[in-house]
Amino acid sequence: MGLFSKKKKKVVVVGIDGVPYTFIKKHIAAGDLPNFKALLEKGDFRRMNSVMPCISSVAWSSYMTGCNPAKHNIFGFIDRKPNPFDMFIPTSMNMKAPTLWQILSENKLRVVVINVPVTYPPKEVNGVLIGDFLATDLRKAVYPQSVFEKLDSIGYRIDVDAWAGRKDKDKFLEDINYTIDKRIEAAYWLFESQKWDFFQLHIMCTDRINHFLWEEYEADDPKYGPQFLAFYKKIDSFLGDMEKKVGENSEFIVLSDHGFCSVKKEVFTNYWLEKEGYLKFNKEKPSNLKDVSPETRVYSLIPGRFFVNLKGREQFGSIEPGAEYEKVRDELKEKLPTMTDPETGDKIIRKVYRREEIYSGPYFEQAADIIADPQDGYDLKANLNQEQLALKGSLEGMHTYDDASLYIRSRQIKSNSLWVADLMPTILSLFEVNVPEHVDGKVVV
Amino acid sequence: MGKGFTVWFTGLSGSGKTAISKFVEKEILKQGREVEVLDGDVVRTHISKGLGFSKEDRDAHISRLGWLASRFSHYGVPVITAAISPYKDIRNNCRQMITSAGGIMVEVYCECDLDTLVKRDVKGLYKKAIAGEIKNFTGVSDPYEAPDNPEVVCYTAKETVEESAQKVIDKLYELGCLKKKGEADEPYSEEEKKEIDKRLEALGYL
Numbered sequence: 001m002g003l004f005s006k007k008k009k010k011v012v013v014v015g016i017d018g019v020p021y022t023f024i025k026k027h028i029a030a031g032d033l034p035n036f037k038a039l040l041e042k043g044d045f046r047r048m049n050s051v052m053p054c055i056s057s058v059a060w061s062s063y064m065t066g067c068n069p070a071k072h073n074i075f076g077f078i079d080r081k082p083n084p085f086d087m088f089i090p091t092s093m094n095m096k097a098p099t100l101w102q103i104l105s106e107n108k109l110r111v112v113v114i115n116v117p118v119t120y121p122p123k124e125v126n127g128v129l130i131g132d133f134l135a136t137d138l139r140k141a142v143y144p145q146s147v148f149e150k151l152d153s154i155g156y157r158i159d160v161d162a163w164a165g166r167k168d169k170d171k172f173l174e175d176i177n178y179t180i181d182k183r184i185e186a187a188y189w190l191f192e193s194q195k196w197d198f199f200q201l202h203i204m205c206t207d208r209i210n211h212f213l214w215e216e217y218e219a220d221d222p223k224y225g226p227q228f229l230a231f232y233k234k235i236d237s238f239l240g241d242m243e244k245k246v247g248e249n250s251e252f253i254v255l256s257d258h259g260f261c262s263v264k265k266e267v268f269t270n271y272w273l274e275k276e277g278y279l280k281f282n283k284e285k286p287s288n289l290k291d292v293s294p295e296t297r298v299y300s301l302i303p304g305r306f307f308v309n310l311k312g313r314e315q316f317g318s319i320e321p322g323a324e325y326e327k328v329r330d331e332l333k334e335k336l337p338t339m340t341d342p343e344t345g346d347k348i349i350r351k352v353y354r355r356e357e358i359y360s361g362p363y364f365e366q367a368a369d370i371i372a373d374p375q376d377g378y379d380l381k382a383n384l385n386q387e388q389l390a391l392k393g394s395l396e397g398m399h400t401y402d403d404a405s406l407y408i409r410s411r412q413i414k415s416n417s418l419w420v421a422d423l424m425p426t427i428l429s430l431f432e433v434n435v436p437e438h439v440d441g442k443v444v445v
Numbered sequence: 446m447g448k449g450f451t452v453w454f455t456g457l458s459g460s461g462k463t464a465i466s467k468f469v470e471k472e473i474l475k476q477g478r479e480v481e482v483l484d485g486d487v488v489r490t491h492i493s494k495g496l497g498f499s500k501e502d503r504d505a506h507i508s509r510l511g512w513l514a515s516r517f518s519h520y521g522v523p524v525i526t527a528a529i530s531p532y533k534d535i536r537n538n539c540r541q542m543i544t545s546a547g548g549i550m551v552e553v554y555c556e557c558d559l560d561t562l563v564k565r566d567v568k569g570l571y572k573k574a575i576a577g578e579i580k581n582f583t584g585v586s587d588p589y590e591a592p593d594n595p596e597v598v599c600y601t602a603k604e605t606v607e608e609s610a611q612k613v614i615d616k617l618y619e620l621g622c623l624k625k626k627g628e629a630d631e632p633y634s635e636e637e638k639k640e641i642d643k644r645l646e647a648l649g650y651l
Binding site for chain 1: 633
């Protein structure tokens with residue numbers, strides 16, 4: 001690709017949260033995504049791996065830092081402090097590795113970053129940053145404050161109302177179309193009005209529509225199936241317009257952070273732990289994991305993260321470090337893959353990892369001791385007070401690990417084992433900025 | 446007011462507990478927090494007055510230190526304890542007392558080999574202990590049980606006092622015991638937290 005190898009000055013990234021590689025391929029073939037089809041003719045499009053666990057907060061943290069979770073310290077949408085035991089929502093305040101936009105800012109490059117998960121509360125950048133859906137108040141989600149007024153005046157929304165997705169699909173569709181229209185309007189305004197070298201728009205609405213309308217899409221539902229595809233056609237049309245705006249002299253990247261599939265059942269891992277005798281509570285109806293009894297040997301957090309109740313680490317630890325700890329982990333590694341769907345007998349867990357098999361870094365100790373990767377269709381949850389191991393709830397789509405996607409215009413992707421952490425070093429290299437030594441991802445162009 | 450925490454130094458006599466604790470105390474004060482320093486030798490002249498160095502007496506002494514620290518923790522006051530505290534079980538009991546009172550226990554093990562300590566012998570105690578003039582002297586004629594999972598290990602034979610103190614201070618920031626100036630305690634108010642919980646629940650993330 002000698003013709004295109006000259007370094008360009010500007011980079012535009014569009015994140016389409018949770019859009020599977022296979023979905024894009026299928027609908028390009030069906031003629032539903034003509035702009036995406038045109039893009040593919042101008043660049044390289046590949047299937048990509050996410051991170052473990054493959055949820056947006058973890059995956060985008062790995063994207064923006066180029067690191068595995070034990071280096072950036074974001075392991076889920078919910079996490080725990082072991083002593084004294086407490087639950088918390090990891091935000092940008094917990095992010096321990098430098099982000100792509102921090103490094104670009106330090107190199108005097110100007111950035112615009114819109115809505116990328118785990119960017120709230122916004123940290124100072126050389127440019128503009130609008131925080132993600134973990135913000136409640138737009139005024140507090142923007143840096144600098146001067147952009148708030150305009151965003152507020154156009155009716156910018158931080159996120160859709162996910163409860164509508166569960167309860168009222170018509171209302172949800174109205175909301176999601178409004179939200180994406182406003183997101184695009186805000187993006188174009190910033191694109192035109194700001195000076196920038198790096199521009200990133202994150203589209204969360206794709207993940208949301210997949211969570212709540214994936215079954216209707218797959219079943220070709222006469223009412224919602226076409227509306228689902230119409231939404232994706234809107235995204236396709238935006239990508240076409242954006243690509244034209246970007247112009248030939250800038251880099252243009254589109255990526256998703258994980259794939260999607262239908263939820264067969266939600267599976268309650270703490271129910272399983274209780275039945276297997278690992279988890280005990282002080283109360284008959286525990287309100288949260290603070291109510292675990294000191295006899296507890298293991299508890300879990302969403303999705304598929306298992307924590308040994310380790311002495312010296314956990315507030316009321318029961319398991320001795322060393323041989324006893326390893327014995328509990330060995331047992332979990334052996335027993336978890338035997339978990340089956342009570343109705344069908346299908347295996348629920350694909351693979352079980354000890355944390356050292358997938359994580360390394362200074363925040364390793366914060367990681368779960370065992371991480372379970374489920375079979376597609378079994379969505380691992382950690383709700384308490386469940387009366388059965390698995391049930392079909394109102395969530396329709398769940399994430400998959402190996403079906404994320406990456407498109408880079410005018411470049412050849414030189415890797416056959418892509419994962420989201422490769423993007424940060426790759427983008428730094430496009431700017432000819434040195435990649436920090438601690439980064440796990442590789443430059444792939 | 447910030448969260449209560451106890452920096453619990455443990456290690457042999459002369460291993461650097463008091464020296465490191467002075468730097469840590471300064472950093473805590475610099476952040477505008479108050480701090481109570483419970484030095485083992487000083488406490489022995491007050492609430493542990495009359496206690497000797499048998500295992501029973503040592504356990505009683507350390508237990509009193511732990512209880513005091515837990516009370517300070519309950520009211521959000523940082524505490525530094527600098528006592529040999531040689532027995533693992535009693536230190537773990539103190540951890541339970543402190544955490545049950547809502548505090549965080551940060552155990553700091555000052556690790557130093559006996560040869561170095563004998564050479565250092567700041568108080569001249571090792572010489573006397575080896576000569577048999579002091580009985581029940583930890584590390585010479587009495588056991589010392591090192592912690593299994595201390596939050597920080599200071600290798601005081603190799604590190605300078607400043608280096609060791611920095612490790613402890615870094616840990617206090619990492620655990621959220623101390624906050625950098627301008628750093629908010631929490632990303633959310635109570636109301637905002639409820640809203641975010643509701644949003645995450647709808648998405649199936651809680």
